[in-house]
Amino acid sequence: MSWLSVSFEMAASDVEAVTDALLAGGALSVDVTDADAGSAGEQAVFAEPGAGPLPVWRRSLVSALVAGDADPAALLAGACAQAGLELPPHHVRRVAEQDWVRAARSQFAPVRISPRLWIVPSWAPAPDPRAVNILLDPGLAFGTGSHATTRLALRWLERAIRGGESVIDYGCGSGILAIAAMKLGAAAAVGVDIDEQALLAARRNAVQNQVDAIFHAAAEAIRQPAQIVVANILAHPLIVLAPLLAQLTAPGGRLALAGLLAAQVGEVSAAYRERFDLSAGEEDEGWVLLGGVRR
Numbered sequence: 001m002s003w004l005s006v007s008f009e010m011a012a013s014d015v016e017a018v019t020d021a022l023l024a025g026g027a028l029s030v031d032v033t034d035a036d037a038g039s040a041g042e043q044a045v046f047a048e049p050g051a052g053p054l055p056v057w058r059r060s061l062v063s064a065l066v067a068g069d070a071d072p073a074a075l076l077a078g079a080c081a082q083a084g085l086e087l088p089p090h091h092v093r094r095v096a097e098q099d100w101v102r103a104a105r106s107q108f109a110p111v112r113i114s115p116r117l118w119i120v121p122s123w124a125p126a127p128d129p130r131a132v133n134i135l136l137d138p139g140l141a142f143g144t145g146s147h148a149t150t151r152l153a154l155r156w157l158e159r160a161i162r163g164g165e166s167v168i169d170y171g172c173g174s175g176i177l178a179i180a181a182m183k184l185g186a187a188a189a190v191g192v193d194i195d196e197q198a199l200l201a202a203r204r205n206a207v208q209n210q211v212d213a214i215f216h217a218a219a220e221a222i223r224q225p226a227q228i229v230v231a232n233i234l235a236h237p238l239i240v241l242a243p244l245l246a247q248l249t250a251p252g253g254r255l256a257l258a259g260l261l262a263a264q265v266g267e268v269s270a271a272y273r274e275r276f277d278l279s280a281g282e283e284d285e286g287w288v289l290l291g292g293v294r295r
Helices: 012-024 072-083 100-105 146-162 176-184 197-206 235-240 244-249 262-272
Strands: 001-013 029-034 059-067 090-096 111-114 117-120 133-136 166-172 188-193 213-216 224-233 249-261 277-283 287-294
Touching: 001 072, 001 197, 001 244, 012 029, 012 059, 012 072, 059 072, 072 090, 090 235, 117 146, 117 176, 133 176, 146 176, 146 224, 146 249, 146 277, 166 176, 166 244, 176 188, 176 197, 176 224, 188 197, 197 213, 224 244, 235 244, 235 249, 235 262, 244 249, 244 262, 249 262, 249 277, 262 277, 262 287
Parallel strands: 117 133, 166 188, 166 224, 188 213, 224 249
Antiparallel strands: 001 059, 001 090, 029 059, 111 117, 249 287, 277 287
């Protein structure tokens, strides 16, 4: 089996109308990327829910995938006509069948977090068998170690855990932080999330790593605060969650907040100032971790 792909450049203001029309006309999928990616004009885009209109690239490269017996040029022409736009220059190519599992796996190699901490997919040998190796495969839940915010939180945990602490991972996703906490020496770790699929993935990952971390839904009450609380989410949810995360952190306990950009540090810090002594720590690819102590 094979497919066809039609690719073209388009102004940011026209992308939504054309992509909607392509999908309505029978495109199997539509991908939008920065047309200047890999050049000096490449534009980094960061956004999160509640932060206003989503930013867009100055020039977008749109690629639509269609069935191998379809006419992608005719589909594009119809989509442009529906959107009231002229047909742009475009390129059609055939996309051959391949081993998609193998192709996907090739994108995920072991990730070195620190000299003694690695994230290793189950199909790959551990680069350093003597290190603390967290076995984790990519899935539906966020947190594989490849994103800067996860790396920041993992390195913070490595420094914070001395052995025997209780840990809460709020917004646990794949469970990577709670699992890492247990492997680094924590006595207990609880992961919390609003996504049931994430919780299922986290539980599977804990079994694979042979740790006793517990994962449950955010609606379930946590009975006692922890000595270490980490939340790798986004700036706006972190602001909303400030009273709850303060309640979950024991007096004198430590808190780490990840998922915020350098420009968001001041706003997030202000939400926690009454209860915590916080300071910005390590930065990675424009993302910053806030860490501190509960008063």
